[in-house]
Amino acid sequence: MSLKIALTKGRVERKVIPLLEQAGIDCTPLKNKKRKLIVQTEDNKFEFILAKGPDVTTYLNAGVVDIGIVGSDILNEQQNDQYELLDLEVGKCQFVLASTADFNVGSPERKIIGTKYPVITKKYFESLGQDVEIVRIEGSVELAPLIGLADAIVDITETGTTLRENNLYVFDYLDKVSTRLVVNRMSLKQHSTEVFNLVDNLKKVVSEKIKLQGEKIR
Numbered sequence: 608m609s610l611k612i613a614l615t616k617g618r619v620e621r622k623v624i625p626l627l628e629q630a631g632i633d634c635t636p637l638k639n640k641k642r643k644l645i646v647q648t649e650d651n652k653f654e655f656i657l658a659k660g661p662d663v664t665t666y667l668n669a670g671v672v673d674i675g676i677v678g679s680d681i682l683n684e685q686q687n688d689q690y691e692l693l694d695l696e697v698g699k700c701q702f703v704l705a706s707t708a709d710f711n712v713g714s715p716e717r718k719i720i721g722t723k724y725p726v727i728t729k730k731y732f733e734s735l736g737q738d739v740e741i742v743r744i745e746g747s748v749e750l751a752p753l754i755g756l757a758d759a760i761v762d763i764t765e766t767g768t769t770l771r772e773n774n775l776y777v778f779d780y781l782d783k784v785s786t787r788l789v790v791n792r793m794s795l796k797q798h799s800t801e802v803f804n805l806v807d808n809l810k811k812v813v814s815e816k817i818k819l820q821g822e823k824i825r
């Protein structure tokens with residue numbers, strides 16, 4: 608039976624495929640899948656289920672997949688205690704509080720904050736002792752302070768390009784984000800050899816990559 612892996616499609620998928628290949632998995636069917644959402648490797652050892660990030664944990668919780676590959680931003684936002692086995696060290700970015708230059712984080716008025724991450728945002732402002740109004744936005748979050756929908760945003764940034772090109776400034780840095788491998792606890796019992804084989808192989812790939820990056824910096 609194949610090990611079922613819910614893989615976040617899009618950016619995460621693109622960053623994770625090279626790691627899977629280096630871990631010895633032939634990803635040709637995954638790379639040629641076009642609009643197919645379920646893809647099996649030639650040797651039938653793995654079945655990839657291509658899903659949106661927030662749905663990856665839904666599949667895991669329902670027990671219909673064994674493994675999930677998803678950003679820690681989503682795991683933190685959902686707060687439902689997934690069993691994380693590996694930080695894949697790709698999809699790295701960071702949560703920031705950002706706004707236009709005139710924003711004052713210390714001002715006493717109740718602020719309106721635009722975000723895709725209401726739980727993380729609420730917690731962050733609670734830690735500052737502030738009760739804020741949250742406007743949930745699905746994408747292009749940077750628009751919110753520009754068009755007067757919110758006073759500021761909490762969003763993820765990688766290169767800072769989107770903020771820069773829209774004249775937004777970082778007012779605070781929150782948690783760092785990266786792609787994680789999480790596992791269904793039942794699968795860990797039923798398919799422990801297969802799961803740990805995959806995790807061990809990926810661990811080697813990730814630590815080799817980190818070592819090489821360290822050598823390049825030195």
Ligand SMILES: Nc1ncnc2c1ncn2[C@@H]1O[C@H](COP(=O)(O)OP(=O)(O)OP(=O)(O)O)[C@@H](O)[C@H]1O
Pocket residue numbers: 615616617618619660677678679680681698699700763764765766784785786
């Ligand atoms: N700018 C970024 N840099 C690095 N990782 C990011 C960035 N934005 C998002 N991520 C990570 O990728 C995951 C998926 O992101 P998102 O759903 O925004 O993009 P996507 O659907 O892959 O986008 P696209 O379809 O444009 O490739 C996020 O949960 C997060 O962990």
Ligand SMILES: O=P(O)(O)OC[C@H]1O[C@H](OP(=O)(O)OP(=O)(O)O)[C@H](O)[C@@H]1O
Pocket residue numbers: 745746747748749762763764765766767768769770
């Ligand atoms: O710092 P940068 O490298 O510019 O990356 C940051 C952007 O990337 C993400 O958006 P994404 O590209 O996923 O699009 P979205 O706005 O539709 O979510 C994030 O929400 C920022 O908008």
